Amino acid sequence: MSEVAIKVNGLSKKFTIGKKKSSSFRDSLSSVLYKSKSTQDFWALNNLNFEILKGESIGIIGKNGAGKSTLLKILSRITKPSSGRIEINGRVSSLLEVGTGFHPELTGRENIYLNGTILGMKRSEVKSKFDEIVDFSGVEKFLDTPVKRYSSGMYVRLAFAVAAHLEPEILIIDEVLSVGDAEFQKKCLGKMDDATKSGRTVLFVSHNMSAVEKLCSKCFLLKQGQLKYSGSSSQTIAKYLNFAESNQHQWTRESTVKSKAYFTYIKAYQENQLDITTSGSLNIEFTYEIKEDLNSLKLHLALLDNYGQIIFSSAPEDTGIEKPLKKGKYTSLVTLPKDLLIPMKYSLKLILWDHIAGSFIHHDINEEIKFKPIETQSLINNTSGGRSGIVAVKCKWKIE
Amino acid sequence: MSENKIIIKSSKGIPKLELKELVQYKDLFLLLAYRDYRVRYAQTFLGFLWAFIQPFATLLIFTLVFSKAAKVDTGEIPYPLFAICGMAGWTFFAFVLSNSGNSIIGAQQMIQKIYFPKLIIPMAKAIVGFVDFGIALLFIICICIYYQFIPSSNIIFLPIFILMTILASLTFGIWLSALTIRFRDFQHVVPFLVQFGLYATPIGYPAELITNSLPNWASLIYFLNPMAGLVEGFRWSIIGGASPNEFAYVSFLVTIILFVLGLFYFKKVEEVMADIV
Numbered sequence: 215m216s217e218v219a220i221k222v223n224g225l226s227k228k229f230t231i232g233k234k235k236s237s238s239f240r241d242s243l244s245s246v247l248y249k250s251k252s253t254q255d256f257w258a259l260n261n262l263n264f265e266i267l268k269g270e271s272i273g274i275i276g277k278n279g280a281g282k283s284t285l286l287k288i289l290s291r292i293t294k295p296s297s298g299r300i301e302i303n304g305r306v307s308s309l310l311e312v313g314t315g316f317h318p319e320l321t322g323r324e325n326i327y328l329n330g331t332i333l334g335m336k337r338s339e340v341k342s343k344f345d346e347i348v349d350f351s352g353v354e355k356f357l358d359t360p361v362k363r364y365s366s367g368m369y370v371r372l373a374f375a376v377a378a379h380l381e382p383e384i385l386i387i388d389e390v391l392s393v394g395d396a397e398f399q400k401k402c403l404g405k406m407d408d409a410t411k412s413g414r415t416v417l418f419v420s421h422n423m424s425a426v427e428k429l430c431s432k433c434f435l436l437k438q439g440q441l442k443y444s445g446s447s448s449q450t451i452a453k454y455l456n457f458a459e460s461n462q463h464q465w466t467r468e469s470t471v472k473s474k475a476y477f478t479y480i481k482a483y484q485e486n487q488l489d490i491t492t493s494g495s496l497n498i499e500f501t502y503e504i505k506e507d508l509n510s511l512k513l514h515l516a517l518l519d520n521y522g523q524i525i526f527s528s529a530p531e532d533t534g535i536e537k538p539l540k541k542g543k544y545t546s547l548v549t550l551p552k553d554l555l556i557p558m559k560y561s562l563k564l565i566l567w568d569h570i571a572g573s574f575i576h577h578d579i580n581e582e583i584k585f586k587p588i589e590t591q592s593l594i595n596n597t598s599g600g601r602s603g604i605v606a607v608k609c610k611w612k613i614e
Numbered sequence: 615m616s617e618n619k620i621i622i623k624s625s626k627g628i629p630k631l632e633l634k635e636l637v638q639y640k641d642l643f644l645l646l647a648y649r650d651y652r653v654r655y656a657q658t659f660l661g662f663l664w665a666f667i668q669p670f671a672t673l674l675i676f677t678l679v680f681s682k683a684a685k686v687d688t689g690e691i692p693y694p695l696f697a698i699c700g701m702a703g704w705t706f707f708a709f710v711l712s713n714s715g716n717s718i719i720g721a722q723q724m725i726q727k728i729y730f731p732k733l734i735i736p737m738a739k740a741i742v743g744f745v746d747f748g749i750a751l752l753f754i755i756c757i758c759i760y761y762q763f764i765p766s767s768n769i770i771f772l773p774i775f776i777l778m779t780i781l782a783s784l785t786f787g788i789w790l791s792a793l794t795i796r797f798r799d800f801q802h803v804v805p806f807l808v809q810f811g812l813y814a815t816p817i818g819y820p821a822e823l824i825t826n827s828l829p830n831w832a833s834l835i836y837f838l839n840p841m842a843g844l845v846e847g848f849r850w851s852i853i854g855g856a857s858p859n860e861f862a863y864v865s866f867l868v869t870i871i872l873f874v875l876g877l878f879y880f881k882k883v884e885e886v887m888a889d890i891v
Contacts, residue, residue, distance in 0.1 A: 229889075287726075287888070288622065289622075290728070290729050291620070291622060291729040292725070292726065292727070292728065292729055292888045293886075293888045293889055294622070294623075294624055294625050294885050294886070295622065295623070295624050296624055297624050298623075298624065299621065299622070299623050300620075300621070300622035300623075301619070301620075301621055301622075302619070302620040302621075302622070303618070303619055304618055305618045306618075306620070308728065308729070310727045310728070311723075311727045314723065314724055314727045314728050315723075315724050315728070317649050317653060319652065319653045319656040319657070320649060320652060320653070324648075324649070324652070327645060328645050328646075328649055331641050331642045331645045332642060332645075332724065332728055332730070333728070336641055337641040337644075337645070360656075383618070573723050
């Protein structure tokens with residue numbers, strides 16, 4: 215019999231929405247005087263029960279807002295549950311963000327120590343692994359430079375290098391792999407694979423289904439704060455993709471958010487077409503709002519396959535366009551190259567994010583748009599033999 | 615079996631202080647203090663020199679205003695010595711006050727992403743103030759040498775006053791950091807408090823100047839400010855003279871009570887910190 219690493223009984227977490235998060239005296243006073251009627255309870259997690267054995271690697275999947283991050287935050291003891299009981303056996307390290315506590319004024323060397331200690335290592339542990347960390351990050355030349363002078367790629371590499379050398383018994387990871395270049399992501403996945411193989415208990419939240427399938431033996435599927443399904447990774451992922459399958463070409467924000475910048479409306483369409491087809495070019499129109507003037511803001515759009523893997527991503531500066539930073543509402547139109555899509559499931563990911571004072575801030579991430587183009591004349595099917603791949607690209611050929 | 619067993623439950627009632635946990639996190643505490651210290655003078659031209667310039671300038675102004683203009687009588691004691699003995703504890707207190715209030719808000723990124731006893735944040739800020747405290751003590755020694763002043767035998771009590779000053783500073787730091795999270799109003803209260811305290815505490819003038827002209831009940835109120843008794847005691851232990859006003863003990867008592875209450879209040883706020891910060 216394996217030992218239990220995490221045992222969760224009747225776990226619930228309630229948030230009160232419609233109330234300001236930070237109060238002032240006036241709010242406290244007025245809530246005594248008047249019964250506030252605008253508040254509403256929202257159960258981010260609702261009566262969860264599960265057990266995780268030592269050495270298991272569990273993927274937690276579900277749509278945005280299903281309660282994945284809240285679950286990780288409670289397991290990491292960042293927030294307290296509203297009710298229920300959790301028993302954890304073993305030293306826990308959680309990695310909900312890379313580079314927590316990095317200070318831009320400090321050098322790479324100092325930040326390795328700081329970040330390592332923040333993640334739960336003893337100073338002596340960091341010291342003994344220091345060379346390995348530096349090696350993994352590949353920034354040894356800049357060790358004594360303040361990290362504010364680092365490129366964002368170097369920054370992420372250093373931050374992840376520290377995290378990758380954690381050796382807890384239980385490792386909790388939120389979607390942190392969405393940063394860094396492809397090569398580095400591969401390196402990180404490899405490192406995480408090592409962690410699961412060395413008998414560590416791993417909890418992993420991701421939208422990247424192929425990574426989940428590769429790393430985790432078992433998955434939990436969350437929906438609206440409840441555990442909808444648990445089973446082998448392939449089965450759970452199939453279940454999830456199934457109910458996530460429905461096409462959605464258009465999305466409008468219904469709930470309010472507290473972010474400084476967020477999307478309000480997204481629509482994917484083709485000129486003169488009722489549906490999305492494989493021929494012609496796809497237009498993505500979206501509106502977003504900036505709540506207060508910002509110093510910098512990054513806007514990315516990515517096309518994903520049905521496993522959540524990024525096929526490519528694009529940003530306005532690629533075509534030399536200045537992004538607005540001032541408070542206001544903006545509408546943007548992105549046009550994909552002609553004849554790119556094939557008849558398979560795609561989704562779009564739009565991100566408003568920033569990299570301030572050494573931390574990644576995700577203002578808003580939207581993955582609501584999903585579509586499967588109707589076969590019209592794609593290279594895949596309308597050519598003899600067909601072409602393989604997840605996008606079709608007409609290349610110039612020359613044979614002499 | 616692993617000895618690291620953690621139980622997570624919803625919280626009700628009086629929180630546990632879990633002071634043992636603070637010891638476990640001492641590495642993080644020291645590194646955070648180091649970070650704050652390093653960042654303090656980063657990219658300044660004069661760097662660490664600022665730590666000397668500031669108290670020196672303040673001392674100069676105090677001497678001009680209180681000794682030359684207002685003609686405060688400090689007897690045989692050279693006024694600069696009198697003032698620096700008052701300033702030493704106060705500067706530290708004021709530093710902790712102004713830095714720890716916002717400390718939790720400043721660390722919100724960390725609080726939302728990682729678990730650790732949050733108490734180490736205001737405490738790490740307080741440690742940075744030790745630098746200034748140490749420099750002020752250095753000033754006292756230099757001024758003593760300059761005036762060829764031999765400290766009174768009361769100096770054996772100095773460590774007690776130093777410890778009490780640290781305790782009082784921590785007390786206010788802990789309270790303010792917890793309160794600021796709950797009520798952002800305190801962000802505006804702190805600068806005012808520091809400014810007000812500078813006059814409401816016998817730093818540039820002897821406490822008798824005030825208490826002699828006040829009825830007993832008003833003296834009691836005056837010494838409800840913990841720093842009033844501590845600054846008086848601090849000075850008394852160096853330059854001697856009449857023993858501090860008996861109301862100074864009120865300052866001591868207030869400090870200790872507030873400290874214990876502050877720890878519990880902070881723990882209570884800590885439970886919801888990540889949700890409301």
